[in-house]
Amino acid sequence: MHNCQSPAEGLTHNESASIYLYTMVFDGGPSLYLLLNESLRVENRGKLIPWFSFLKLFLTALHKLPSYSGIVWRGIRGVDLSSKYKAGTKFAWWGVSSCTTHIEVLESEQFLGKYGQRTLFSIECINGKSVVKHSYFKNSEKEIILMPGSYFEVMGQLNPIPELQIIQLKEITPPIALVKSPFSKSTESASNKTSSITEGLKGFIFLIIIFF
Template identity: 35%
Template sequence: MGSGCCGGNRTVVQPKTNPDVYRTKSPPITRKPETKLTRNKSPPIMRDNSTMERFLKPIITTTNPLKLIDGYLHEPVVSLEEALQPFDGQIDQLSYHIKEAKAKCHYPSEHNLTHDESAAIYIYTMKWDNKCVYDRLQEAWKSEDRSKVKPWFKYLRLFKSAFDKLPDAKKEVWQGTLFDERLIEKLSSKSSTIYSSMGSCLPSSNEVKDYLEKHDSTKIILIGYESVHGKSIVGNTANPWNEHILFPGAKLGVTSYKVIDANDSLTIHFRGLPNTPEPAVRNITPRIEKHFICANHHHNRSFIMQYLIALETNILYFPMNAITKQI
């Protein structure tokens, strides 16, 4: 009996358990919405059409710009940051663009420009939204107000230090503009001496002419400058143009002029004169490249008589309002 009791097959029954009784439930995880990282975009640099505008602003003035900056050479050559410090808060995002100029300028330089000198040239050629360094400086020149130009003395001193190290312009350089009666009045004046202000030029008149004609400018003036101590800044700029710079203060004389199309567009050639004490009359005789005739015979005769008088007296003067047609 005992063996029958112990020798039978046994079935082990596992106790039933509820696993949820022993499981610790974690609180639900609440995920925060993903935050997308946004990169700070560089302020946009304007395209070529905007940078081309600097070659369409004639730098001719009857006020000697050297009088506006008299004493600037006594300023020390400082860093670009210090040179432009007076305009902190006045020029949009200036500190950013100073850093960009220092990062992108041509340095080391084969012309031995320092880092700050190279950056001073580079930032002058940069164009961005609102008013950039070039725009603000041009406003100061145009004001002909020494008090508005004086804050630029340190920058101009740094710029001039770089300018003097750059290669000279090898040939005539060019600007252009829409036909401007006020400009013609300046050139027609017997008494006013003409000077160059600070500005940018191109070595090809065709580049300027083509741009103006493509933008519906039917009557234009092309202006050439020769022997005005211009400098090439090619390779030192923020734009692709073959840019040349004229520093202010060159005394100018007209050497020749001509009508170039049926719309009475003009080409005027200037040559730099020695910076001697101002004479009573200017002493470069303009050279006639073409013969002109006016629809009004009386006006044409008046023009010829005035031109002959100019030849005899060596007065650099030409009555532009008498020129209307080309033979």
């Protein structure tokens, strides 16, 4: 994990490594990002318990990164999601959502591909986190991560060709704070920061239980 030896953007080795592991694609089995998002989205919240230590490290790393504002793209293969995302709908995404700033990346069959049923999200984000300097795919995917609890409004839809749905989203401020930042007070002592991070993660899991 050469990227993690001298991590950029003020991250510790372990924080950078958590992003590196999240972005890896494993051979011969499900990747970490698939397993994590499965646990985040299931109704049985007990499945999150084994992830607590990793989530604390991973979310702390993401919170340290500067926010990215702009258009990002997310592709999902094999499904038409247009009926779920009607114009005017407001919702939170509780998974860790990987996107890209370069739409051509999605041509890969690993992401959106060129054939079959597909849904393409065009997302105007305000709090995306660029993980390019810490990613396993440092020079190719131009990955932006949308944090768990990111809140959106559906602005519109387009069906330009058969089997391709394009859904336009805009990130907006949620009616209540869905996830507490671990760095809400810059003057906290080291011990208080650790406590704040832990409490923030507990709040994150609690809010998932309420709003899922």
